[in-house]
Structures are given as C-alpha cells and as structure tokens.
Amino acid sequence: MLNKNYPLSMWLKYLxxxxxxxxxxxxxxxxxxxxxxxxxSKAFIFTVGGTNGKGTTCAMLERLLLNSGYQVGLYTSPHLINFVERVRINGFFINESEYISSFQNIESVRNGMLLTYFEFITLSALILFKKYSLDVLILEVGLGGRLDATNIIDSNISIITNIGIDHTALLGTDRASIAREKSGIFRKNKISVIGEIDIPESMYQIAKEKKTILKKINKDWSWEKKSNYWNFIHSNIQLYNLPITQIPLSNAATALAALYYSDFKVNEKIIRESLSNVQLSGRFQVLSTFPHIIIDVAHNSDAALYLSKKIDEIDIKGKIYAVVGILNDKDILGIINPLKNKISYWFAAPLKTIRTATKNQLKNIFTMNNTCVLNSIYEAYQAAYLSVKKQDAIIVFGSFLTVSEFLSLKL
Known part of the structure; x- marks a missing residue:
C-alpha cells in the first residue's frame, strides 16, 4: 500500500x-x-444520469444552490486537466492531501477487495463529502446508471438528461437497452426528472417496477426558446424572459425542473443571475476570435449534432478547420457526419491513450480529400493553425481526452 508521502500522481497510477x-x-x-x-448522508442528494449534458446540468444545479446560500458538494467526471476537478466543495477544489488521505482510508480496510478505478474514486468522493457539513450532494453518473458506482447512494431526486447511443459495448446497442441501464438510478416513491422528449418504453417499465414518480418534459414541465430569451414553465412557477445561457438550454431547464421538485428555496433574481453566469470548460468554449478557436467535448453522434447547430449560431465569415481525436470504441462516422458539410479541412490524430483510434484506423475512416492524419493532437493543431486566416475557425473536438490534451499543450 502506498503511504501519505506518495504524491497524488503516484496514487492515480497505482489505481x-x-x-x-x-x-x-x-x-x-x-x-x-x-x-x-x-x-x-444527511444531505439532500441529486443523482444525474443521461448520455449527454450531465456535466452542464450538474454545474447549473450547483450554481443555483450555491448562489442561494446552500452548502454543496459536487462529484463529476471526467476531469479535463487535473484530477482534483472531480470534486468541488462549495464551488472550490480541494487540495491533493485530502484525496491522498481518503485513498489511504479505503486502501487500509479493503483487504484485497477488487475495485475499478471509478469505484475507488467514488468512494473517495463520498469520504471527502463526510468531512464537511453539506446541505446538498450532486452526483454525476459515470457510465450508465444501474451498475455505476454512484448508484450505491439512494438519491432524493434522480435526473436523466437524455438517451442517446453511446458506450454500446456495456449499455446495449439500442435506445431501449440504454434507457433500461440509465433507469437503474430510479428509487421507490422518489421523483425522477426526465429531460428526454422521446422516452423509450423500457424507461416507463423500470419506473413502474421501481414505483418511481416520473416528471417529464412537455408534460410536467417545459421550456421554449425565443430569439434572445427563453421561458420556463413548471407546475410551481412560470419564468419568462430568462437570459440565454452559455450551456445548452435543455440542461439548464432540466436543472431548474429538478430544483423546483426538490422544494429548495431559490428566488427568481438568483435564478436569473445564475443563468447568466454558469459555464463549464470544454463545452463549446470559445478560446479566441480572429481566428475563432473553439473546444468541445462532443464524443457521440447526438453531441456532434448539437455542436453542428452551435456552429450555425456564431458568425464565422471564413472556413472551418477541425482538429479531431476519437476513441476507438466510438461511432466515429456518427461523430463526423453531422459536421461534414461545415468543415473545410480535417486534421485528425491519435490520442495519448491505448483506447485511441490509431493513425491507420483514422486513415481508413477519414478518406475525404480534405483530410490530413497526423501523429498527435499537437501536430494536428499546429497544421490547422498554419492554415487559418483571421476570419476562419478551428474546432477541437471528438473526446474529453482530445480537449484535455489540447488544453495541456504549451501553445
């Protein structure tokens, strides 16, 4: 077993x-x-699942509750740059020594019990939360729901943002199977807020079996976007002329719906201020203009389609260049097809992980004439940057790891 003198980086390699x-x-x-x-835990617990939008929904909930004076713990994944991003206490990261102490605690009593990396760090997060007097815990599901480590906790309200095709090797190849796995976070006689419009029948079946109370979009609550504002309608409140957020409105609305079903007291002024300020790194994040440099963690077809729509919303006068790295277990064509008609030139490269789509795999998929496959994200970005003019844009996307690797570059 490692001891307290070992740095966090060594613990993570060990795990x-x-x-x-x-x-x-x-x-x-x-x-x-x-x-x-x-x-x-005596805290009120939200568990947030879904295919896309979990992180932004968690960020919205966290911001609304913190701005209302509540003590909030957040557990989210994956991180972009530093492992400590995975846990926040009242909006702040905690120091590495606290993580090391929690790791030691687990290691000292597990007696050879097998744990996945995610199971271990989830236990660590729960240990860290116990050290603080928190009113609320927000737990982001890592993968699926039914067998995810966060599902050992009985939440007061569960949230499912949407159901898309992803992680098919573990969750199933169709929406019905994936919905069944994600519905594993439902709890008896507890509310589950559903942001998915097209709800698979399997989700209704699990809800009935578990006696879960579903609160569904466009039935129990709704939202609508206008030209430069949006409205939110809920059985408890109607909010009009809300400011457009920097995160997807669907996720902001889902967080609002869950908040109102929780009965936490949040006034309208705080809601409006929170909506204007909430943001999350790597989610259509504009790093610069002239040229535009935009990063996005889109890593499945639904997220790529959303990215395509976001590109339409900004005024790019010139060409769009893509820097892309994708994992080999993803539907690569499903990720690039929604953007094919927008991208002038593709710069693809393998990522620094054994899970990456290799250079040869990328060459077999990126067969278009407007494509160059390079050795690394660094090389891909440098090639793209040498090609752009001030009116052009570079979009870096394809995986959390793509964005993480890009942000780690010393450019």
Missing part, C-alpha cells in the same frame, strides 16, 4: 494499474461503503 476490468453488481461495493459509513 489505474490495479483497475479491475469486469464490472459486477453493486452489492459488494455497497456493503464495503456501509463499512466505511458512507451511506447515511
């Missing part, structure tokens, strides 16, 4: 190396968490 590869049911993990006294 990655010892990561078990098979995900079992959560019974053993829940029993272990109970031994650590992690299942009896």
């Amino acid at each position: 990655e190396k010892s990561d078990k590869k098979i995900i079992y049911n959560l019974t053993e993990l829940k029993n272990f968490a109970e031994k650590l006294n992690l299942l009896n």
